[in-house]
Amino acid sequence: MEYLLEALHVTKVFGTLKANDDVTLKVKPGEIHAFLGENGAGKSTLVKMIYGALQPTSGEFRWMGKSVTIPSPAAARKLGIGMVFQHFSLFDALTVAENIALAMPGAFDMKKLSERITRVSRDYGLPLEPTAVVADLSVGERQRIEIVRCLLQEPKLLIMDEPTAVLTPQEADQLFVTLARLAGEGCAVIYISHRLEEVKRLCHNVTILRHGKVVANVDPATETAASLARLMVGGDIHVVKSAREDQRGATRLKLDHLKLPADGPFSVELRNVSLDVKAGEVVAIAGVAGNGQSELFDAVSGERSLRDAAMLVIDGKPMGHDGVNTRRNAGAAFVPEERLGHGAVPGFTLSQNVVLTRHSSDEALVKSGMVSSGGAAGVSQRVIKDFDVRKGKPDPEARSLSGGNLQKFVVGRELDRKPGVLVVNQPTWGVDAGAAATVRQAIVDLARQGSAVLVISQDLDEIFEIADRIAVISRGQLSEAYPASELSSEKIGLLMAGAHELKETAHAARA
Amino acid sequence: MNEQLLSVILTIITASTPLLLAAIGELVVERSGVLNLGVEGMMAVGAVSGFGAALLTGNPYVGVLAALFAGALLSLLFGFLTLTMVSNQVATGLALTLLGLGTAGLMGEAFVGQPGVHLERLHVPGLSDIPFIGPILFGQDLMVYLSFAIVAGVSYLLFRSKAGLIIRAVGDSHQSAHALGYSVVGVRYLCVMFGGACSGLAGGYLSLAYTPQWVENMTAGRGWIALALVVFSSWLPWRIVVGAYLFGTITVMGFSLQAYGIGIPSQLLSALPYVVTILVLVLISRNRALMRANTPACLGQPFVPDR
Numbered sequence: 001m002e003y004l005l006e007a008l009h010v011t012k013v014f015g016t017l018k019a020n021d022d023v024t025l026k027v028k029p030g031e032i033h034a035f036l037g038e039n040g041a042g043k044s045t046l047v048k049m050i051y052g053a054l055q056p057t058s059g060e061f062r063w064m065g066k067s068v069t070i071p072s073p074a075a076a077r078k079l080g081i082g083m084v085f086q087h088f089s090l091f092d093a094l095t096v097a098e099n100i101a102l103a104m105p106g107a108f109d110m111k112k113l114s115e116r117i118t119r120v121s122r123d124y125g126l127p128l129e130p131t132a133v134v135a136d137l138s139v140g141e142r143q144r145i146e147i148v149r150c151l152l153q154e155p156k157l158l159i160m161d162e163p164t165a166v167l168t169p170q171e172a173d174q175l176f177v178t179l180a181r182l183a184g185e186g187c188a189v190i191y192i193s194h195r196l197e198e199v200k201r202l203c204h205n206v207t208i209l210r211h212g213k214v215v216a217n218v219d220p221a222t223e224t225a226a227s228l229a230r231l232m233v234g235g236d237i238h239v240v241k242s243a244r245e246d247q248r249g250a251t252r253l254k255l256d257h258l259k260l261p262a263d264g265p266f267s268v269e270l271r272n273v274s275l276d277v278k279a280g281e282v283v284a285i286a287g288v289a290g291n292g293q294s295e296l297f298d299a300v301s302g303e304r305s306l307r308d309a310a311m312l313v314i315d316g317k318p319m320g321h322d323g324v325n326t327r328r329n330a331g332a333a334f335v336p337e338e339r340l341g342h343g344a345v346p347g348f349t350l351s352q353n354v355v356l357t358r359h360s361s362d363e364a365l366v367k368s369g370m371v372s373s374g375g376a377a378g379v380s381q382r383v384i385k386d387f388d389v390r391k392g393k394p395d396p397e398a399r400s401l402s403g404g405n406l407q408k409f410v411v412g413r414e415l416d417r418k419p420g421v422l423v424v425n426q427p428t429w430g431v432d433a434g435a436a437a438t439v440r441q442a443i444v445d446l447a448r449q450g451s452a453v454l455v456i457s458q459d460l461d462e463i464f465e466i467a468d469r470i471a472v473i474s475r476g477q478l479s480e481a482y483p484a485s486e487l488s489s490e491k492i493g494l495l496m497a498g499a500h501e502l503k504e505t506a507h508a509a510r511a
Numbered sequence: 512m513n514e515q516l517l518s519v520i521l522t523i524i525t526a527s528t529p530l531l532l533a534a535i536g537e538l539v540v541e542r543s544g545v546l547n548l549g550v551e552g553m554m555a556v557g558a559v560s561g562f563g564a565a566l567l568t569g570n571p572y573v574g575v576l577a578a579l580f581a582g583a584l585l586s587l588l589f590g591f592l593t594l595t596m597v598s599n600q601v602a603t604g605l606a607l608t609l610l611g612l613g614t615a616g617l618m619g620e621a622f623v624g625q626p627g628v629h630l631e632r633l634h635v636p637g638l639s640d641i642p643f644i645g646p647i648l649f650g651q652d653l654m655v656y657l658s659f660a661i662v663a664g665v666s667y668l669l670f671r672s673k674a675g676l677i678i679r680a681v682g683d684s685h686q687s688a689h690a691l692g693y694s695v696v697g698v699r700y701l702c703v704m705f706g707g708a709c710s711g712l713a714g715g716y717l718s719l720a721y722t723p724q725w726v727e728n729m730t731a732g733r734g735w736i737a738l739a740l741v742v743f744s745s746w747l748p749w750r751i752v753v754g755a756y757l758f759g760t761i762t763v764m765g766f767s768l769q770a771y772g773i774g775i776p777s778q779l780l781s782a783l784p785y786v787v788t789i790l791v792l793v794l795i796s797r798n799r800a801l802m803r804a805n806t807p808a809c810l811g812q813p814f815v816p817d818r
Contacts, residue, residue: 072692073690073691073692074692085690088687089684089686089687089690089691090684090687091679091680091683091684091687091688092683092684092808093679093683093805093807093808094676094679094680094683098676098680101673101676102676102677102680102688102691102693103691108672108673108676
């Protein structure tokens with residue numbers, strides 16, 4: 001048996017879209033095999049077929065040399081295929097052991113299972129406490145549950161879908177050690193990513209997909225990150241030109257010892273968050289998901305009111321008590337993380353969505369209480385043109401746009417106002433490289449025109465690309481903002497893990 | 512004095528049992544992530560079916576079974592509408608209440624004024640004759656013991672067995688449960704029918720033990736109190752017992768105070784359990800942390816598997 005898994009001429013068609021087109025690839029035992037490609041290149045569709053969650057339209061899979069059909073994930077698990085999804089299949093209210101028990105076939109013995117979890121997780125360097133409740137765990141720890149859940153079934157092939165997207169650099173390093181050890185024991189790993197450095201460092205073999213087709217199968221050791229990127233995108237990626245300047249103006253957005261209590265057991269309390277964002281600069285807040293980013297965004301945008309008005313100052317005006325609209329009228333603009341549902345109403349057309357965030361700040365849109373549909377259509381057309389939003393109809397519903405195009409629209413809608421202060425949460429989450437570059441360039445350009453921009457992001461590459469200064473949030477505390485040139489990813493990783501918290505606490509104790 | 516106290520305690524038990532039965536059933540339904548607001552309707556249908564079956568056969572236990580099946584049957588309709596047809600759970604639950612009350616009224620027309628069959632209290636020779644304690648602990652009807660057995664069973668099932676783990680998992684994240692290969696809709700059907708059967712039993716208890724006769728609208732809002740009790744219990748089975756007996760006590764106290772001629776308007780006393788329900792819900796809901804920790808995260812959300 002030379003190959004563990006072979007895909008031969010696999011095609012998957014959704015309606016008129018060929019998500020996978022004649023894909024052929026081979027995975028050896030003990031090999032870490034990367035699937036590289038942009039969003040929409042067909043990586044997820046391909047692994048979902050291998051995992052039995054989707055069925056190929058044509059073509060065949062061979063498992064250990066024998067032709068197989070994989071009708072369901074349960075069948076895949078039986079063959080020895082495990083998968084760690086990007087979106088975890090976990091239950092927040094249950095314990096680690098209960099979460100794992102749900103995925104285990106056979107007898108139900110929590111005590112025995114807990115012992116196994118402790119042993120296996122320690123052996124592989126992924127320590128887990130079986131009685132901990134998932135809601136209290138960090139994203140990295142949650143991922144460990146998913147991995148241990150697979151490992152307990154002793155898989156021959158482990159599929160990982162963008163595992164490092166949610167990890168600190170240190171956690172990612174630990175994961176690589178675990179994966180290398182697994183491969184050493186003969187388990188094959190399919191590793192989906194679009195982070196080229198990682199792929200180069202970890203993987204033995206790379207299959208690159210573009211528009212559903214395999215465009216190359218290469219040895220990562222002989223390639224450079226740039227050559228891999230070219231294969232992935234099919235051309236050169238636009239590089240954000242930031243023309244970093246040190247000419248900073250007055251402070252336009254100021255957070256002054258901002259405190260916000262947690263509003264539930266799964267929410268984070270913000271403790272003494274202080275930050276100045278000056279005219280002309282982009283300040284980024286890095287951090288692992290769930291450390292208070294959404295709470296901070298809610299506090300700055302006015303979705304949750306602050307106890308003390310002076311905790312949030314926009315252009316010299318204390319605005320902590322004011323609602324979203326008052327803050328918008330003062331020249332601020334906000335783009336939330338979740339574009340569909342929070343940033344835009346899915347069933348409304350784009351022009352109606354324009355009215356929703358700009359009705360009070362934009363006089364052309366609402367006249368004596370009546371919506372001017374012409375005005376809204378005008379703005380919507382301008383945003384569509386400026387940001388190259390691709391769509392099927394002249395004024396489509398928000399839900400019919402792809403993620404990247406809707407993100408361009410939602411960001412563009414706010415940028416079009418030329419706001420004095422812009423706060424963006426996760427500007428390019430789940431967006432393909434081309435759209436991400438457009439959005440990032442627009443954010444940097446806005447700052448260079450004299451606005452203050454605050455970006456909350458988990459993507460370190462993005463942060464280094466656009467930020468002038470970087471602060472790190474962990475467990476509701478914000479580090480001081482360092483100039484981007486003074487920070488390395490190692491340093492940020494330490495801050496993400498909470499290195500600044502001790503200092504803050506000591507500070508508080510002295511004060 | 513002892514005589515009076517004993518009779519009050521016995522009345523409290525009879526008044527609390529239907530609340531306990533309906534609420535423990537609904538707790539399981541909600542733990543699986545389904546909100547069935549039709550408890551009142553299922554109770555009404557259970558009450559009339561139980562009464563009718565007992566009257567026709569002369570056997571109260573046949574009545575109990577009929578109540579159970581009638582409740583389960585009506586909940587099956589709810590399950591079909593909300594789980595298979597994915598209709599809105601709140602609207603469907605409200606409609607189920609109206610449907611149940613109406614159907615019960617129609618079915619019960621012939622039973623109005625008929626003398627009912629009484630579900631007898633058990634008598635264990637010796638034990639039941641112990642003064643005071645005996646009648647309370649060993650002299651209840653079968654349904655009282657059954658209600659506690661159900662609570663114990665549900666508590667064990669939910670927190671000690673794999674089936675219970677699956678129910679909680681489905682209620683916490685139906686997407687994840689589906690991804691792991693569990694039949695979300697199947698689990699929910701079973702839970703909804705269990706809840707319906709319990710509501711039916713609760714209704715049957717009203718027309719067979721509490722007041723053994725049929726009167727239209729005899730459920731008198733108990734289904735709604737049962738729904739409130741589930742929230743009161745923060746979805747923990749044993750707290751349902753506390754809640755049900757607390758409200759049973761308040762109801763009986765209302766009557767007792769009237770009997771003693773204490774000068775409070777009777778309307779206010781009959782409103783007391785409902786007023787207390789609202790107050791307790793407000794107080795409990797203020798503690799958001801507590802509420803969210805146990806609330807099934809998918810409660811009331813329709814499930815449509817993606818793809």
